[in-house]
Amino acid sequence: MMSPLLGVLGGMGPAATADFLAKLAAHTPATRDQDHIASIVYSDPATPDRSDAILADGEDPLPAMFRGIAFLDEAGCDLLAIPCNTAHHWYDDLAAATTVPVVHIVDAVVAQIEREAPDVTTIGLMATDGTVRSGIYQKVLSQSGRTAIDLTDLGPDNPVMAGIRAVKAGSLDGAHAILTNAIRELVARGAQGIVYGCTDVSAVLDIPPEGVEINAWDAADALAIACVKRLRG
Structure with missing residues (x-):
């Protein structure tokens, strides 16, 4: 009997996809290769830039x-993930566009916070500014009684986008320093917890974040956990 097959829609970006696969392996209970x-x-x-499409009428991805x-779908996947x-x-x-279930990354994050x-x-x-503008996190967080704050008001000086x-x-080293400073700014604005809501952020920041005492959740990590639960129970 074949094991359930996970399909990953990746490349957005490549480092984020590789990071997700590493986290999927880390969260899978396994003692040998064959258990994964x-x-x-x-x-x-x-794939055209997603934020450009949302913010500036860029090419449709x-x-x-x-x-x-x-x-x-044609490969016979049983579950899909989009890191x-x-x-x-x-x-x-x-x-x-498919009959295969697709795990929603935001639902996975909010379930982990709960x-x-x-x-x-x-x-x-x-x-990304595109994710913030889309409202996907704000909607699900609001449904769970939470609010989201961000740094998009800083415009071109937004350290998250930098x-x-x-x-x-x-x-990666430069990104780590910039993003750690972004966490400090969010904490100063009243954040009680941080969500790494971009898988490129997930690729360089640890949980918990180095040098800052605050709860943090990694969307790529939450997605990996949700996939393991769906496929392994």
């Missing part, structure tokens, strides 16, 4: 993502 979850990754880094969904927060702006369209820190009500959101750009450029 079988997966197929469709990675297309040429949906056709590229639809191609990936179709590939994974890109901003791509979930199009979650309804993507989920409707389990681990139900009294935390103000969340500092570290996400850190994300550094990750995409391969400057």
